[in-house]
Amino acid sequence: GAVVSQHPSWVICKSGTSVKIECRSLDFQATTMFWYRQFPKQSLMLMATSNEGSKATYEQGVEKDKFLINHASLTLSTLTVTSAHPEDSSFYICSAAGLAGYNEQFFGPGTRLTVL
């Protein structure tokens, strides 16, 4: 099956700093990548959808200037949490779609962000 990696798997940072999370599709070309956030005991919340080479589409309530998404190639998307605050602490998961003929998102292993 398709493999999606995320880096780092966990990160601890100080309030006010920026954190970059990478999402890579290892064995297929991902035309679309999705970024999710999941708080403890809650379901996935879609933050934004990005297509390679174009601007990301953000969900309502997600600040695009705070959560910068870049999808520069068919195998890499990055999410940068700028000026992180403790309330940004969460589990961030990316997924990628693009295998021909199949509407499925393949998930990365997730990145746990803790902002002190």
Next chain:
Amino acid sequence: GQNIDQPTEMTATEGAIVQINCTYQTSGFNGLFWYQQHAGEAPTFLSYNVLDGLEEKGRFSSFLSRSKGYSYLLLKELQMKDSASYLCAVMDSNYQLIWGAGTKLIIKP
């Protein structure tokens, strides 16, 4: 609005069978997915239904009725490792996945 409903929590016994239901109301339909998510991990794909009927895959089966806006995930011969959250998600007319809140399944010996 769009809505996915599934029970919050279910308990079952090792070796038994459990059925997790999901009802949905979405703008358009391009398939229904079931994912398994263990605590602290990302979801993993279990099944995809786009036509009515039952899809069987080993110990897991998924059923869909589009006219009723209803699906269920059936888990047979339950094992302790099946303890996880099970997420129902529907792809709408814009190919966006609409997620349910998940059903936490607790397996007891």
